[in-house]
Amino acid sequence: MSIRATRTGIVLRPDPTRVLFRPFDLGNTMRTLKIIARVNAMTEGEVAQKLIEVVREFGSRHHKLERYLLNRFDQMRPHLLTDEVLSPERMLLLGAYFTMEYSLESAALFNPSMVWHPDQSNVPPGFKRFILSLRATGEGHISSISFRMGYIDQDSKIILRKPSRYVTSPDIMPNPIFYRGSFERKLYELRLSNSITEKMMFGLGEEFTQQELEATVKRITSQYRYNAEYETIAGGILALARSNYELHFDNDESLDERCIFPTSPNETNGIEDARFVQFTDDNGEVTYYATYTAYNGRVTFPQLLATTDFIHFRISTLNGAEVQNKGMALFPRKINGRYAMLSRQDGENIYLMYSDDLYFWQAKELIVKPTYHWEYVQLGNCGSPIETESGWLVLTHGVGAMRKYSIGAVLLDLEDPSKVIGRLKEPLLSPDENEREGYVPNVVYSCGGLIHHDNLIIPYAMADYASSFAVVNVPDLLQVLTGAGKAEEVAVGISG
Incomplete structure (x- = not known):
C-alpha cells in the first residue's frame, strides 16, 4: 500500500521589497576616513538638506531609522580625528553613509519549519x-x-x-555569563585546551563575562605579540565566546518583522x-x-x-x-x-x-x-x-x-x-x-x-x-x- x-x-x-538595515563596511580604513572627511566638509545647511533627502527616501521603508543611524555613527566614532562635538544632523548623516539596505529574501524563501504559536x-x-x-x-x-x-x-x-512591509534585526547582546566548567569543556572539544589556554583563563572566576574574558586574552596575547600559536588560541577562545550570544526584539514589532x-x-x-x-x-x-x-x-x-x-x-x-x-x-x-x-x-x-x-x-x-x-x-x-x-x-x-x-x-x-x-x-x-x-x-x-x-x-x-x-x-x-x-x-x- x-x-x-x-x-x-x-x-x-x-x-525582494522586504529589506533591513545592514552596516556598510568598506573594509578599508583610508576610504572610511575619506568619506568621513567629505561629510564633515559639508556645511550645516548642506547636511540638513541631504539628511531630509535620506529620511524622505528611506524613512517609510523602515522602523526606527534614526535610532539605527545613530547607532551606526557610534560604531564609526573611533575613526573621527578629533573630539569636536558634531550636530545631531551630521551624526545621522555620517551613520547613513555607512549603512545599506539588504533584501534578505531576494533570492529564495525556503526550507520551512512549523510550530504552534505560544x-x-x-x-x-x-x-x-x-x-x-x-x-x-x-x-x-x-x-x-x-x-x-x-x-x-x-x-x-x-x-x-x-x-x-518592514523587517527588523534584533539587538545583539553577548552571553551575559559564562560558566567556567562548561566553557573549558567546550574548549577541550574544540581541541583548544593546552598550557596557553590555561594562561588565558587564569584569574577568571567560576562565572565570568565576555568582557572579562576579552580583557585577559588581550593581556596575555600582548605579552606574546607576533607568536602565531598564541594568536591562534586567542582567536579560537574569542570565537567560541562570540558564538554564544543573545538576541532581543522590541515587543511592538510583529513576528513577521523579526x-x-x-x-x-x-x-x-x-x-x-x-x-x-x-x-x-x-x-x-x-x-x-x-x-x-x-x-x-x-x-x-x-x-x-x-x-x-x-x-x-x-x-x-x-x-x-x-x-x-x-x-x-x-x-x-x-x-x-x-x-x-x-x-x-x-x-x-x-x-x-x-x-x-x-x-x-x-x-x-x-x-x-x-x-x-x-x-x-x-x-x-x-x-x-x-x-x-x-x-x-x-x-x-x-x-x-x-x-x-x-x-x-x-x-x-x-x-x-x-x-x-x-x-x-x-x-x-x-x-x-x-x-x-x-x-x-x-x-x-x-x-x-x-x-x-x-x-x-x-x-x-x-x-x-x-x-x-x-x-x-x-x-x-x-x-x-x-x-x-x-x-x-x-x-x-x-x-x-
Whole structure:
C-alpha cells in the first residue's frame, strides 16, 4: 500500500521589497576616513538638506531609522580625528553613509519549519495559530531566519497572514555569563585546551563575562605579540565566546518583522535550515528550540537556538564528538530521562543520539539506512520527530537518481526510538512539474511539520526557491507505516 500527500496550492515566494538595515563596511580604513572627511566638509545647511533627502527616501521603508543611524555613527566614532562635538544632523548623516539596505529574501524563501504559536489567545473556535520559520536567502547567498504567522481552521485549511512591509534585526547582546566548567569543556572539544589556554583563563572566576574574558586574552596575547600559536588560541577562545550570544526584539514589532541575521564568527555566510521544535521539559516548562547549521564560508557548525516567546533568543554552540555534519533534529521531550536527537554525521544515514547535557553529544547509533531507489544517494530527517500514539513519526528526505529529493516517513518506537516500526517504500511527496524549476532543481524539502486533528501539515520547499504546504491523513499514514493497511493505493488530505 502506498500513500501520497495532497498539495494545497499555497505558494510563498521570496519578496525582494522586504529589506533591513545592514552596516556598510568598506573594509578599508583610508576610504572610511575619506568619506568621513567629505561629510564633515559639508556645511550645516548642506547636511540638513541631504539628511531630509535620506529620511524622505528611506524613512517609510523602515522602523526606527534614526535610532539605527545613530547607532551606526557610534560604531564609526573611533575613526573621527578629533573630539569636536558634531550636530545631531551630521551624526545621522555620517551613520547613513555607512549603512545599506539588504533584501534578505531576494533570492529564495525556503526550507520551512512549523510550530504552534505560544500565544493562542483570541483565536476563533476550532482554529490554531502557528509560526512558520523559513530560510531567507539574499545577496551573496547569505541565509537568515525569517518568520510568518498563520492559522489552521477546523477543517485543516491553512490561512497565512500577509507579512508586514518592514523587517527588523534584533539587538545583539553577548552571553551575559559564562560558566567556567562548561566553557573549558567546550574548549577541550574544540581541541583548544593546552598550557596557553590555561594562561588565558587564569584569574577568571567560576562565572565570568565576555568582557572579562576579552580583557585577559588581550593581556596575555600582548605579552606574546607576533607568536602565531598564541594568536591562534586567542582567536579560537574569542570565537567560541562570540558564538554564544543573545538576541532581543522590541515587543511592538510583529513576528513577521523579526529577522535573525548571521551574527557570530561561525555564521558569517549564513544561518541554514532551522528545525524548530516545541520542547516540553519534565517539569512542564516549554521552550522552543531550533537546531540549525551555521556556515562561515568554509565549514559548517551545528548550533542551537532557544526561545520561550520569539522575542528573546539565546544562541549556543553544540559540542561533542558527534556534533558533525547537518540535519540535527531534537525530540520534543526527553526519553527515559535523557535528551534525544536525530542526526546524519556521515552524510547519508540517520542516527539516534542521547545525552544528559543538551549542549554536548558524544555517542550515536545508526538506525535507518538508504534502502529504496529514491533514497540511494542520501537519507536524512525533515524536522523533529512528531509524537503519535503509534510511535514517533519522522519525516525524511531521500535523494535518488539525478539528485532528485523526495519526502518520505519513518515510524519509531515511543520508548526506544532505535527500533524502526515501519517506513514508506515510496515517497509521500516528490517534485512535480511546477516544483522542478528553481535555484536547485528537483528538490522538495521540509524542516518540520505539525499534526492538526487527523491531518499532518507538511510545509516544504520547492526547488530551494519558494515554499508551499501539503497535507496527509495521519490515521491512513500510520496504518501504512504499521503494516495494517490494505493493498490499494490511497491519496488523502485536503486541497486548497
